[in-house]
Amino acid sequence: MNEKRMHAKKWQTTFFLIIIIVVTYLSTSITNFNLIDGMLTIPAAIGWMFSNLLITQDSIAKMPQILEKLGETIFMSIAATTLAAVVSLFLALMGSKTTKVNQFFSVIARFIASFSRNIPVVAWSLILLISFGQNSMTGFLALFVATVGFLTRAFIESVDEANQSSVEALTATGATYFHIVSKAVIPQSLPQMLSWILFMIETNIRSATLVGILTGTGIGYMFDLYYKNMNYNVVALITFTIVIAVIVIELLSNKIRKVIL
Structure with missing residues (x-):
């Protein structure tokens, strides 16, 4: 056999x-x-x-502008991720089998997560570009919407993996829905959720460069501007700066994960 x-x-x-x-x-x-x-x-x-792609003295003179745009990109990514995390938490609580209020809201939450997650962030940028034009709001919303879909799915799995015994114990004592969530579900799921948030901050910083090219914001816009002008020395410095920033943020993120997990 x-x-x-x-x-x-x-x-x-x-x-x-x-x-x-x-x-x-x-x-x-x-x-x-x-x-x-x-x-x-x-x-x-x-x-x-x-x-x-050589970094010259003339290109180094552009470093203050590059750092300013890089900071704008990083902060926009962090803001989009943290705000999306708050929205995703509520959607995850509605969508999870452990904490869902009713089947209708669970289906709606899962549909929102699936819809926003399955459309790439580049596609969201192009869609929102038509309505909002080339500005920082368009880039922020593109990162926000794509992040909501991913984090909602990740948070639902984290909540579903929570220990059911503590939930059942609080339910047996007549605890309210708010107390069950705040005392049993969130404390168990929080380390994993924070890990996912850190992962999405890293991912969004990478994605924000491409989003910036499309929406005319941040370090992506600066890269596109000098690339089209064939100023490859500045392009090389911008690329090098982005790589260093991503590596530093990833190292910090890994250290934080080791502490919380």
Whole structure:
């Protein structure tokens, strides 16, 4: 019996590998992508980067402006994430099986989370750009809406994983819904929720650069401006600054996670 199962699994694995190979071949044929030609262009691309993306004295003079725009991007990401976390907490409490008020609100909360999460932040930027134009509000809302979907889903899972015995004990004593949530559910779920919030701050700082290019705000707008003017020295400094900022924030986030988890 075990041999038949192993034999069937081997055939299934082989079948799926064949499908992947066929789909990959069709994709490269339709898009006219040639892997060999792509690999051959890598040395030339690396050579161009080392020749053009150089940080010079003139580009360093732009550092105050770069840091100002970088700070704007970071603070916008943090603000969008923290506000989204508050909204997501209420949606998660309504959507969780443990704390849901009724089935109707649970379905609504899960629908909002699924809808906003399955639309990429770039798509949200383009959608909101039509209504709000190129300004910081558009970038903020794009990050906010996308974050609400992700955090709501993550918070629902965190609440569902909470220990049910404490919830049942408080329910048996006649505790109110508010007391059950504040005394049993939130304390257990809070460390995991804070970890998800930190993760989304990191993610949104990365996404905010691309959002800024579309919405004309923050460090993304500055990158796009100098890139279009072919001032690659400043582009190199902006890129380097973004990379350093992301690494520093990730290190801080990891240290905070170790403390709270």
